[in-house]
Amino acid sequence: MHLTQELEVYSDHKVTQLLFKDVKNAAELRQSAVEGKISGALISPTLVLNPFQVLVAANKAVHLQKIGKMKTRSLFSEIIFNLSPTNNISEAFKRFGISDGDSSVLVVLVHNKGNTPPLSDIVSRVNGQQVPVDDLSSLSDTAKIKKFFKITPQEEKIGTLLDAVVCRMAIKDVL
Amino acid sequence: EVNMSVERSMEVSQLLAKAELLKQGAEARLYRTRFLGKPVIVKERFSKRYRHPALDEKLTHRRTVQELRAILRCRKAGIPAPAVYFVDHSTHCIFLEEIVDSCTVRDHIASTQQQPRGPEQLERLAEKIGQMLAQMHDEDLIHGDLTTSNMLLKHTVDGAESQLLLIDFGLSYISALAEDKGVDLYVLEKAFLSTHPNTEVLFERLLRSYTKASKKSEPVIKKLDEVRLRGRKRSMVG
Ligand SMILES: Nc1ncnc2c1ncn2[C@@H]1O[C@H](COP(=O)(O)O)[C@@H](O)[C@H]1O
Numbered sequence: 001m002h003l004t005q006e007l008e009v010y011s012d013h014k015v016t017q018l019l020f021k022d023v024k025n026a027a028e029l030r031q032s033a034v035e036g037k038i039s040g041a042l043i044s045p046t047l048v049l050n051p052f053q054v055l056v057a058a059n060k061a062v063h064l065q066k067i068g069k070m071k072t073r074s075l076f077s078e079i080i081f082n083l084s085p086t087n088n089i090s091e092a093f094k095r096f097g098i099s100d101g102d103s104s105v106l107v108v109l110v111h112n113k114g115n116t117p118p119l120s121d122i123v124s125r126v127n128g129q130q131v132p133v134d135d136l137s138s139l140s141d142t143a144k145i146k147k148f149f150k151i152t153p154q155e156e157k158i159g160t161l162l163d164a165v166v167c168r169m170a171i172k173d174v175l
Numbered sequence: 176e177v178n179m180s181v182e183r184s185m186e187v188s189q190l191l192a193k194a195e196l197l198k199q200g201a202e203a204r205l206y207r208t209r210f211l212g213k214p215v216i217v218k219e220r221f222s223k224r225y226r227h228p229a230l231d232e233k234l235t236h237r238r239t240v241q242e243l244r245a246i247l248r249c250r251k252a253g254i255p256a257p258a259v260y261f262v263d264h265s266t267h268c269i270f271l272e273e274i275v276d277s278c279t280v281r282d283h284i285a286s287t288q289q290q291p292r293g294p295e296q297l298e299r300l301a302e303k304i305g306q307m308l309a310q311m312h313d314e315d316l317i318h319g320d321l322t323t324s325n326m327l328l329k330h331t332v333d334g335a336e337s338q339l340l341l342i343d344f345g346l347s348y349i350s351a352l353a354e355d356k357g358v359d360l361y362v363l364e365k366a367f368l369s370t371h372p373n374t375e376v377l378f379e380r381l382l383r384s385y386t387k388a389s390k391k392s393e394p395v396i397k398k399l400d401e402v403r404l405r406g407r408k409r410s411m412v413g
Contacts, residue, residue: 008210009186009261055211056260067182067265154253158338163258163272164250170259170270171247174240 002119003051003133007059010066015058016117017051018107019136023128027100032125033076040122041076041108042098045139047148048083050162054108056169057082062110079108085149085168095148104128104139183265191219191268202238202345210260210270218242220267220345235267238345242269245316245344252314254307255340274340276330280304281323284371294377300328301377303339305384308363311341312356313389319346321363323370353391357398360385361406364399 004016023029032038048054061078064070070078072089084092098105105126109117123130142161145151151164194208194217206217220239222231239262249256261270280300287293304326311318318325320343329338350356360382367378382399386392 005212008208009184009190011186011190052211052213059211059261063184063186063261063263066186067184152251152253155250158250158253158255159258166260167247167250167258170261171243173262173264174243175247 001130001132004117005051005055006113007055007062009059010062012113013062014111014113014117015055016109016111016119017054017133018109018119018122019045019104019131019133019139020107020126020128021104021131021135021139023103023105023126025127026098026102026105029105029126030098030100038107038122038125039076039109039118041079043080043083043096043106043108044098044102045104045106045136046141047095047145048106048136048140049142049145049165050136051133052162053083053166053169054079054106056166058108058110060170075110076108079110082169085165085172087172106133106136184263187263187266187268191217207273213260214273214275215260216257216271216273218269218271236264239264239267239269241347242344245318245347248314248316248349249311249341249344252310252316254311254314255338256344257340257342274327274329274342277327277340278330279324280326280328280339281370283328284323284374288371288374297377298380300339301381302384305381305386306388307339307341308360309385309387309389309392312359312395313391315349315351317348317350317355317359318344319348319359319362321359322366353394353398356395357402360395360399361402364403365406 002016002018004014007013007015029038029042033040033042043054057079060082061070061075064078065075072078072081080096081089081092083096086092107122111117145161145165149165149168151161155164190208191206194206196204197207197216198205203218203220206219208215208217220235222228222235226234243259243262246256246259257274258272259269260272262268284297287297318341325341325343327340327342329340331337364378368374382396386396389395
């Protein structure tokens with residue numbers, strides 16, 4: 001159900017994504033992350049189209065951590081910040097981090113190649129139904145994504161929505 | 176200001192050492208590899224040893240930034256260009272979507288010219304190039320290095336018309352001046368006619384299509400004529 005992908009650039013790192021719907025304890029989960037009981041990024045899937053989008057954000061976060069240029073205080077907050085098309089940190093958290101009332105959540109873990117991530121611990125903490133990560137698109141809102149990422153109709157004609165979104169995430173620092 | 180104390184990413188260099196080198200240019204190397212499960216082209220700008228290190232770092236960074244902005248500007252305007260997946264400013268690397276099943280317009284023209292129905296096919300392509308460049312110039316984007324090698328044709332599976340894409344925006348910039356657009360076209364004309372012999376009529380077709388598609392073509396073509404004349408005078412003197 002979960003999805004694990006190696007970061008080819010940082011080949012000793014892997015990223016694991018777990019997706020849950022019908023979540024009843026988002027507030028509690030958020031608190032657990034704040035207290036460090038969950039070592040992962042808790043993401044609201046509304047503006048997340050595809051697991052690739054999360055991988056791009058995670059790869060960039062690991063990269064900036066390695067070269068000492070993160071814009072936020074932790075790897076997990078950096079992943080959330082990198083998902084956003086703008087350089088406004090508080091807006092990124094509001095849009096891409098989970099809120100207390102959320103009913104779906106995407107958990108993103110970063111771990112070393114040899115280590116197994118604490119999947120059962122995460123699953124046991126979430127009061128909700130785990131679903132395949134590829135179901136992301138059914139939990140996200142394409143219209144909201146187009147609006148928030150300011151995707152033009154011309155741009156949609158020449159490529160995928162995913163490429164349009166990821167391109168903005170990758171370039172936002174120099175705009 | 177570029178911070179010289181920033182660490183360079185060893186990992187990106189290690190990945191490229193294992194990747195397939197596609198091209199060694201004067202300013203950059205192109206590699207093919209995989210990134211997050213997808214095929215990508217990595218463009219790595221390297222330093223020029225004869226330049227002062229701090230100045231070199233600054234110029235290389237600026238080129239990278241110009242290229243990234245131009246790609247996004249093109250895509251937003253509906254001009255196809257490869258998507259960007261990752262940028263490492265510490266080693267000046269851009270990770271681009273690989274346009275699979277594609278060839279350069281240069282190779283396409285060379286192989287099609289010989290075929291029996293080639294000329295007709297190329298006329299259609301020249302028109303498409305003209306339209307694309309008109310659209311780009313109407314966005315006030317100057318490519319700076321237009322050649323038929325910097326255009327890709329992506330073949331489609333369902334037999335539909337192939338997609339035309341622009342690449343290599345390292346010298347691009349924003350300008351509304353007809354002079355800059357005229358020079359952009361002049362650079363292409365020189366490259367086009369020297370790469371592809373006997374294509375004067377084909378290039379004329381490209382320009383006609385540009386003129387028709389652009390809302391601001393009149394002063395641009397006038398400038399192109401001026402620049403051509405200057406070029407001719409210079410070659411007569413020299
Ligand atoms: N994004 C891309 N996708 C596929 N091929 C590319 C891409 N960028 C460059 N190339 C190829 O690499 C070669 C050199 O590119 P360039 O130096 O940008 O002219 C060209 O002949 C292209 O076929």
